[in-house]
Amino acid sequence: MRNNLYILKVAIPVPVYRLFDYLPPLDLDPKTLKPGIRLTVPFGKGQKTAFLIGIDSNSEILSAKLKRIEAVLDERPLLSDRDLSLLHWAARYYHHPLGEVFSAAFPVALRQGKPATIKAEKFYVLTEKGRLLNPEQLRRAPKQQQLLYQLQTQRDAVPASHLNAIIENWRPAAKALQDKQLLRLEGVAVNATTHLILNPQLHPNSLQQEAIEQVVSALSRFEVFLLEGVTGSGKTEVYMQVIRSVLERGLQVLVLLPEITLTPQLEQRFRLRFAVPITISHSKLTDIQRQQAWLGMQRGDYAIMLGTRSALFTPLARPGLIILDEEHDASFKQQEGFRFSARDVAVVRGKLLNVPVLLGTATPSLESVYNVEQGRYRLLHLTERAGNAAPPKMLLLDIRNKRMQEGLSEPLIAEMHKTLAKNEQVLLFLNRRGFAPTLICHGCGWVARCRRCEANMVVHYDEALLRCHHCGSEQRLLPQCPECETGQLTPLGLGTERVEKALAQLFPGRSVIRLDRDTTQRKGVLEDALERINRGDVDIILGTQMLAKGHHFPNVTLVVMLDVDSGLFSIDFHASEKLAQMIVQVSGRAGRAEKPGRVILQTRKPEHPLLTILIKDGYGRFARSALAERRLAELPPYSFQALLRVEATDSAVPLQFFEQLMQAVEPNRTVRMLGPVPAPMSRRAGRYRYQLLLQSATRPELHRFLDKLMPLIAGLKLTRKVRWSLDVDPVDLY
DNA sequence: AGCACGCCGACT
């Protein structure tokens, strides 16, 4: 130990809960090194990209062991002090190593130590000649005509990324226009503030107006708004008009969406509305594209970013607003590694940045409803559907003792015929892909099981194989039973593939399209399908939960949920909330136009309170009654949970691990320990899984307990032999 | 997480 030294405290992306000490580089004044900058450090055998956390005058480490920083990668930190404290908070809250939390905040390219430089984007601008040319004169070159027309609507130079988003394969046309001296390249960014609005805003109804005004009046401070509005109530228009006010103040907007498939639609709408630089960030982009988007926001080149969960930490040069759309969606919770909730972290980030956070959804999470009740969030309720569209009518169809054909009851089939006869579309929802979830031998009762999981193999007839939906392992579909070798193998239960085949029989001459993970694997398939549906080339749409998100089907007037019951009896207390959200979200796909929509739910439990409350009184009442149940059962949000998951290939090891841990743990009256118990799926991909649920009446008590628990876990020998994870505020208890 | 060190079994 020595004093009067500069010791750099550094976070490294390794699963270790402490910082590492290094000596500063010789050629730089250590005082100029600011927390948050990236460094290259020697670590073990190799080197790693690390993050400077602070500078201290002493070290616990013997000075002989201290190594020197290899390189300083950033002159100044890429994250603001507030964002740095957000990362510190998140590491503490989720009990995750700081280096890995930092790593998650940066795009891959910067994590790898690439320089934080921006490629100048190419901008296109019309020449004098180009601006004056009548697009009609290019009638024989439609692409060029379209490009010219688009550029004429813009007053400034337009970046290539904008053209990428609005015109397919525009580059040859741009080349042609350049050759004709109608267009030239420019290296300068547009001036984002000269004009903002390209296309006129819609006229908001009074509720939208009220919502817009409330958020706009809070634009210079932190407040959380829950914008609750059914499909078609015009949430997006509220977003856009609020965004306009943010842009007018010269500030930036971060918009988070649950899924990649939803970004192109919204991006299009934003680009048609706003004449400002917009960028996107999601996992389908290349590392370089994401780095450019991230740095572009950091420098303030872009005014709006649309992105998925991982975009949450994108630095903002001029933070103005955070929007999180479909806030109830479970994909905002990261399910591995650093298991953060983008919704909850967004709220904390808004608080630190002193900007409002706007959460939008038709089906608020119970946590958000609770936060409204507690006065923490302000509710903005859009109850009217814009354009006077009638809300869909929901109907429970009791299928007990009804004749069924492959999951379709006779009354349902009759309703479908009626709808189709009117030249309207039917949407069938079944959240199970494959042909059948079980294959059983009619002779001896043998069932096809996964060798590596505690689960049955799912029959996929199209590909003639059995597949495990939990680990992905596959087997050829056998002609006869491997056990008795005589029995006939019978598929049991219902999947989308089976229903698709039944529909072909029941509705000959009608075109059926199936949309699930199996049919939409290839790129562009989903987009093509959606286009065919909206053109009216499809009569019956059948699919899994990918149908529940975002897409509008204006000509669908009948929505059917084939099997509602499988969601009614789950051991996970979140299941009823998720089912209710699913029902409402799927219902929202119908009746968008003037034609009223209907929703039929097939059930054998028509008296189940979840269904009756939801259908009779709507989602709001359901949410309140579900919250009342949570309160009685002392479940979140009335208590606080963390889930410790442990898995190992050796079946005895997880329990031994827990045994040792429980011996080391000091008993604590304020934190209940439920378990350890086998996980609901007790074996997965060859690993035996156990879990311990921790629950407390207050968050500080839970966190104090976890603070003590983590070093105990790190200290156990058996920790090396297991895979373990801690999930704070788990949403999926599997 | 990687990676090296180290102490016991089946091979040229």
Next chain:
DNA sequence: GTCGGCGTGCTC
């Protein structure tokens, strides 16, 4: 006699 199995410990 060695190659390599993975149990254990460390990384500043």
